[in-house]
Amino acid sequence: MSEQFPEFFVRLDTFSSAVWYRNKAARYRLEGTRCTACGATFFPPRTGLICPHCHARAMEPYECPPTGEIVARTLDEMFPAHGYGDYLPRIMVIVRLDDGTHVMSEVMDVADPAEVQVGARVRMVLRKHRREDTGAWVYGPRFVLEA
């Protein structure tokens, strides 16, 4: 948020408490799934879905490691109206977690975006993100540079 745009004023799709409730394990601790038949791991979770590798339908919860390495980055300076006015430019990244899973996310708590480069080690943190339709705050996964 920012002084200019203190709250989101744009319409968001699928913005309900039910969605946030269903994906809370993945948001809070990067919980994906593992196929018990072939061992393939996935994020986002494929709970109840079919494994694209072996075609079994036997997924179990699997917690991805919270640390990894940046493999791609870009700066997003375009959308203050989306509610990120205080955080521009946003540092958008792909992180390869230590088990080889890739996630798209954002690096926070950096004074100078130049500090965030490909190859840097990062660690997942939870950050206040936006309000759900009940008014409660939603928290989501972000990354910070490892000390």
Next chain:
Amino acid sequence: MGKITRKVMMIGGAITPPNVPMEWTWRQLATEVFWNALQEAGVAIKDVDLVTCAYNDRTIVDSSIGPQVADALGIVPKPVMVTASACAGNGIASYVAWNAIASGRCDVVVSLGFARSDNYDAMEAMNSQGNYVDFDYLLGLTHINYGGIRDDYYKRKYGATIEDAARWVYQCHWYARRNPLAAAYGKPMPVFEELAADTPEADRDRQATNRGGVASCMIFVGEDVAARYTDRPAVFNVAYAYRPPYVGNFFHYPVPGLADYDMAELSGLMVAAREAYGLAGITPEQIDVVQVHDLTAFEGFMAIEALGICPVGQGKDYVAAGGMTLESRCPVNTYGGGPAFGHGSVGCDFQAGLLENFWQLRGQCGERQVGGEPRLGVNSSYGTHHSLDAVGVLQRAW
């Protein structure tokens, strides 16, 4: 693959020019191209067996849209098969049209797409398209962010530069100045050095132009029917393929065809191209002209690599050696591409390339005409963030 009973021919098509009137509804957009295409090809409305139609379900919120399209086009009670598959939606609508004709069920099918992007009530709503909503979009990560990250990754992996990108965009503008249907037609050419600058403004200029409201359509018929309408039909083949919807899963997804690649290659497009080329019985070396759907130049490099026009990772080299130009063995983006023809989602992103190839095969492209009487054109389009890719192949049948 099931049994194919006959070839599918393209006999005509139409697209709206840039800057259509603000007053036009999506119904008018759709009707404009349907009417113009049928008039030019000499096809009576009563002869149309089926319309396949791509639309964007976030901008056209009317539900049960098929009857509304059929009513607008005056074909009721005949059916409209509606698809909603993001920007490549008309590639999928054309796939449906192809199936209807190749199976023998229909003789004449019109594949239509339209977009009225100013129907969006918020930029953010547009950005949600194509994302794995729960885990990126709702967490503030848009498919525009994906595009920036992907370009960064491609540049690092294959050593491409901003200057390479500027070269692609400049050539698109050169063609667009010779295409009255292009958004950039009639405007001054950009200055190459300014396009190649490392500034936010130049970065914006290297990306696609939005056409706003746009519609286009193609007319497909069975090979035994084509002679009723023209002595210059073109054989049409099409295929499409998926990658997983979550960006992180572009890295070595554990299925054949995708596992060897990551974010820097369009592996879904490779799969689709293999199938389309197989249907047409061609190899990439035979292709005379290519049109790709490119929102950034790096995406364009990735597309011509996936289509087999040059080896993977060498798109920039193909372009630097003059591969896009009319002097090349296989010119690229003679329609003007995303940067200069303009991006129009389901309204033109697949159709613009296919129509351009149709007109190229017929020798109707004026100053941007490919020499040597081209016989084979290929076009590609994608939806979401390259989670689905469509490939069209058009060959002279005369």
